[in-house]
Each structure stands twice: as structure tokens, then as C-alpha cells.
Amino acid sequence: MTAAIDPATDRGALLRLEGLKVAYPGQRGRDATVAVDGLSVTVPAGRAVAIVGESGSGKSTTLHALLGLTPRTADVSFERLEFQDGTTGGLRRIDDPRALRGRSVGLVPQDPVRSLDPLMRIGAQFAELHRHFLGLTGREESRARTVAALESVGVDRPGLRLGQYPHELSGGQRQRILIALALVGEPRLLLADEPTSNLDTTVQRRVLDLFDEVRAARGLSVLLVTHDIAVAGERADHLVVMRAGRVVESGPTRDILDAPKDPYTRQLLTSLPSRLPARPVFRAASPPRVVLASHGLTKSFGGGKGQERIDAVRDVSLTLHRGQTVAVVGESGAGKSTLLRLLTGLDRPDAGTVLLDGEETRPGRRARTAFARRVQLVYQNPARSLNPSFPVGRAIAEPLEAHRVGGAKSRAERVRDLLEQVELPAELAARRPSQLSGGQLQRVAIARALALDPDVIVLDEPVSALDQAVQFALLKLLGDLQERLQVAYLLVSHDLGVVRAVADEVIVMHRGRVEEQAATRSVFEAPTSPHTRALLDAVPALQLPTPLVHLAPLAPFSTSDGKKQP
Known part of the structure; x- marks a missing residue:
């Protein structure tokens, strides 16, 4: 992992988002639900930033808002969205996030089973993106690009995979194919939404290693969303901790792991399964049943x-x-x-x-x-x-x-x-x-x-x-x-x-x-x-200071309008 930095002061920013708000209208006279409340994040060129937090904290909603993928009912606004200009190297203002899709920003969704079309062969799914982003209509050129793309992400026997359907592939293979699909438009930023949550330990490590390899080889940046702070701590240069739609702490990874300032961050660190009390040695009843x-x-x-x-x-x-x-x-x-x-x-x-x-x-x-x-x-x-x-x-x-x-x-x-x-x-x-x-x-x-x-x-x-x-x-x-x-x-x-x-x-x-x-x-x-x-x-090696005192359950989180969030 590269040295920790503070993206807020980095001049080589690839993406800067300020003041993101996402709300969903209430039903039957209820007030609107605020999913993201005033989030700001900066992703430097060539670096990895991770957003961590519990389910419902607004992590995935943030990624979807960055690409204009939120439901039509969502009320989305931001104070500023900027992306690095490929010619001048400076930041240019983006008014419509949909303009970033594919060519500037690629998305690796959370669930490959749902994200890949079950009725289309793998080769056809690549061909569709080749036509859309690159204007390629030739079958042979699309096939050659697809084989090369699958080889670049470590998919074995890529020629065979072109004719297979998603259900014929393992979880690790499907995840690699999603990464290859996200790279078709040759983006400079990858958004990864819980890319390893359902993978076993060794496949998880291989997929995360692949992200690092692709980032190094192509000079990409990565914005990773995960509920696993051990994965984030091992792979990211910078951590953003979210709770109930708000950023409660943000900074260089090592600084947050060594000295978390917010009680919620401390609770995330003390809630790692490895910090559960040691299980007593099992002794069967006599006579054993x-x-x-x-x-x-x-x-x-x-x-x-x-x-x-x-x-x-x-x-x-x-x-x-x-x-x-x-x-x-x-x-x-x-x-x-x-x-x-x-x-x-x-x-x-x-x-x-x-x-x-x-x-x-x-x-x-x-x-x-x-x-x-x-x-x-x-x-x-x-x-x-x-x-x-x-x-x-x-x-x-x-x-x-x-x-x-x-x-x-x-x-x-x-x-x-x-x-x-x-x-x-x-x-x-x-x-x-x-x-x-x-x-x-x-x-x-x-x-x-x-x-x-x-x-x-x-x-x-x-x-x-x-x-x-x-x-x-x-x-x-x-x-x-x-x-x-x-x-x-x-x-x-x-x-x-x-x-x-x-x-x-x-x-x-x-x-x-x-x-x-x-x-x-x-x-x-x-x-x-x-x-x-x-x-x-293959288990993420997260080094934490000792001791980290386990905290009592947190009180309900108060939003800016005074409403309580669980």
C-alpha cells in the first residue's frame, strides 16, 4: 500500500465531491428519509479511498449518486462535483453525473449474480459495451478485445468463457468479469461496491490484489465501499467513516486506525470478530452425546x-x-x-x-x-x-x-x-x-x-x-x-x-x-x-493498537434537522 495521504489537501485530485445530499420522499404523510447528508470526499489520482460504515449508512447510495444511478424518486443535490480534465490536468466542473459513466468512471457492482444478464453469454455482454463506449461493431475485434480483457484480470481459458452464461461461472470468475466490464470504457476511476463481501478468503484476496494490480498498471484511482474495516484498512490510503448518512470521521488510514477520534469508528474497530472473547475449549458431556x-x-x-x-x-x-x-x-x-x-x-x-x-x-x-x-x-x-x-x-x-x-x-x-x-x-x-x-x-x-x-x-x-x-x-x-x-x-x-x-x-x-x-x-x-x-x-492483517476499549451501544444519531436515526 502506498503511503497515507490526506486527499483534502492533495493537488492531484482526480475527483472532488462536496455537499452531496440524497433524500427519498416519505410515504403516507411521513417526512422524507435522508440517505446522505452533506457528504464530501476527494479521490486523488492513483490512490485508493475507502468508505466504511454499517448497513444503511449511505455508502452505496453515494456511489450511485456519483453516476446518476439513484432511483427517479430520489432528490439528489451537491454543492460541487469536479473531475480531472484529461488535457489540462486541472479539475473541471460536472453538472450531470451521468456524463462520467463508463469513459471517466467505471462501476463494479456489489452482486455479480444480479449485475450480469443471466440470458446473455459473457461475450455478448462485452460486445454491447464495446458498441456503446467504443463504437465497435466488428465481431472479431470485439472478441479479441474481450479475450485480452479477460486475460488482464486473470480469468482462465478466456476463449471458453465468451460462450458461457453467468451461472456457469464461479463467484470469483464473475467478480473478475465485472471488473473487466467496468474497464471497457478505459476509465480513470473505479467505484467498487462491496466487491468481496460474498467471496471466500483466498478468492477475496485475489480479487483485492487484482484491484491493486489494475490500479498500478493503469494509473487508476479506486473508491471502495465496504462494511469490512479490516479490508479497508489493508487496502486504502484514506478512510471515510459514515453513519446515518453523514461522515463522522475522515483521514489517512493509519491515523484513523491508530487513533480513532469518533466513538462510532472505535466501535467498528472493537466489533471485529477477531476481538470477540476467546471461546472456551469444548468438553462434551459425560457420556458424550x-x-x-x-x-x-x-x-x-x-x-x-x-x-x-x-x-x-x-x-x-x-x-x-x-x-x-x-x-x-x-x-x-x-x-x-x-x-x-x-x-x-x-x-x-x-x-x-x-x-x-x-x-x-x-x-x-x-x-x-x-x-x-x-x-x-x-x-x-x-x-x-x-x-x-x-x-x-x-x-x-x-x-x-x-x-x-x-x-x-x-x-x-x-x-x-x-x-x-x-x-x-x-x-x-x-x-x-x-x-x-x-x-x-x-x-x-x-x-x-x-x-x-x-x-x-x-x-x-x-x-x-x-x-x-x-x-x-x-x-x-x-x-x-x-x-x-x-x-x-x-x-x-x-x-x-x-x-x-x-x-x-x-x-x-x-x-x-x-x-x-x-x-x-x-x-x-x-x-x-x-x-x-x-x-x-489470505486473511486481512489489520494491525490495531491495544487496548481498544469496547464501547456501549451508541445512542441514536441526530441528523441536522434534529431527527433520530437508528
């Missing part, structure tokens, strides 16, 4: 039309005790999700067995129903796993209704009890999922999973999409629930900081096989597998 186990699980796919079958899971065995947390980690394609589906009965193995309380699980509707009562699943994205038309209370009660547990009155009482267990107010039961924050939705998903008093809860990336403060609170909640209820957790995660904080045992997978399986402390302090060491080496 094994609630879930597998022996020799194997599952392969493919093999059609002369193709070789691919082993997604190969000879995997594990044991999960009551009250224990076992974490499964590995790169994309390691077999984590397939293993999860086998263990929860969503897929049947080609070989091997799954045992619940020592008894082999069997096919059939009655057996699956009994299994589902005792093994529950919390998905990565609660917004997609909860019915958007159901009130929260009904969503939590749905397992009770499906298994015919109790009557309407007892179910309503159970819902209130579950909301209390996950530390949510009872009045949320009447709201729709769209009216809740990401952290609240994940708590609802956990309450739903607890409804039938299961022995095992499978957690599939439960905090990967949440900002750090919410992650910290949710992980603490899961720990408290486990201690009180003695439920066992099977955790699938790419975040090794989370794994180290909450897991008793770690299973490291690579290409469908178990590379390493041991107590968490052993895996982190003395890994025996080269692949495990590579995963650990």
Missing part, C-alpha cells in the same frame, strides 16, 4: 456425454456433539454447500451415511419430516428465505403449523417467546420482512429455526452479508443461545475471523475432500495442510 454424524459421504456430478464425473464431496466423515460448534471452511467449489445439503437431507449421497442420534437417516416423507424437526437450517440470505408476503410472526410460526404443533394461541405465545430469545421486540411480529434490517431479518431466521426446539442448527454463511457491528451482536447472540439451550451448530463460513471466534472444531475442505480436521486452536496456530496455511495467509 453425538447428535449428528456422517461416515464416508460421497457425492459426484456430471458424467454426461463422455464428460468425467466431478467429486463434489469425497469420503467426508464428521461428528457433532450436543452444544458443540463445528465449522466447515474452504474455497468456492470446495464442496461445502454440497456437504451441507447431504447432511440436511436436501440431497442423497452416492455413498456413505448420515446418522442422527446414532440412527441412520432413511428416505421417505415420514423420515424426512422427523429429521426436519430436529435439524434446522438458517440460510445465508434471510430476505430470500422468508416469504415476503408473510408477517414476521407467521414466518416464525410456520414450522409449528407445518408440524402441527399446538393451537393458534400457543403458537402466538411461542412466537413472542422466540422473539424475546433473539432479542427482538414483540411488535415486530406484525411487520413484513421488507420493513426489517438485515440484522433483524437474520434474528428472525434464527427464531424460526429454534421454533421446534431442534438438536442441530446448520448455519450457512449466517453473517457474511452483515456489517461488522451487526455481525458482532449476532455472533454473541448465537453463543448465548447455545450456552442456554445446548443446541449444536454446524457452521459453513468463508470468514475465518468468525470461525475462530465461535467454532470448537474446524473442517478444512478442498476439492471435495477433507484437508484438515482438528480443534480450532490447532488449525489456526499450527496448521498441517498447505491449503489451510494459504487460507490463513
